[in-house]
Amino acid sequence: MADALLKVDGITKRFGGILASDRITMSVPAGELHAIIGPNGAGKTTLIGQLTGEITPSSGTVIFAGEDITALPTYKRSINGLARSFQITSLFLDMTALDNVALAVQAHAGNSFHFWRNARKQEELRAPASAALDRVGLSHRAHTVVSSMSHGEHRQLEIAMALATNPRMLLLDEPMAGMGPEESARLVKTLLELKKQYTILLVEHDMEAVFALADRISVLVYGRVIATGLPDEIRANAEVRQAYLGEQEAVVING
């Protein structure tokens, strides 16, 4: 797939005796929402970590937009346009939603910005921050202090912070985790909009969300990709059903 935006070639990661990534090869063309599913401990977070640069693979390469980024640190990958949604732990709880996103814009821009220095620079940070909040449906909460927002809103805010870095591709690690059905449904709607503009890699346990959103799905089991395909192909795949989807059958079959 010559025009893949992201190409992972033979990524392997060992933690002592555990093979957390076992020669993972996959590619995500521009414009695709690619979901990674698999049971607990399958190696999904380890894979994402190797894409963001937080974990160094034992072997294999990661190519993004035609460039070998395997050895690049996280901040350089972010500058290249590969953005991971921020973690809740990185939110400043006593600041407003808008200021949190503005700080993400500033962090991405590096030292060329000094956040509180003058009004014009503040506006340069706040305009893209405001646009990012709008894209995740949080405009009405822009001036709300983050500590008084719900868990679901925090997760939306993390995505807004990733969007504020003007990425080409978004890496989302379990964005629905800890959400109730209503919050999940709202986030699915948001992601349906975002997928029109961004290439997205989504790790998610919520099968209803995955099958509502994914263009293609890869299934990881014991660090190995056992299947990649269209949602219908994954639903029908006997090995996948046996390894993983059996327990999710009601959702998947009716999905």
Ligand SMILES: Nc1ncnc2c1ncn2[C@@H]1O[C@H](COP(=O)(O)OP(=O)(O)OP(=O)(O)O)[C@@H](O)[C@H]1O
């Ligand atoms: N830093 C580490 N040191 C040792 N073992 C690790 C480390 N990180 C992950 N592992 C192991 O690697 C395997 C894959 O873990 P990983 O967290 O990537 O799975 P996962 O699919 O994200 O799981 P979950 O769905 O529960 O989040 C597991 O066996 C885990 O215990």
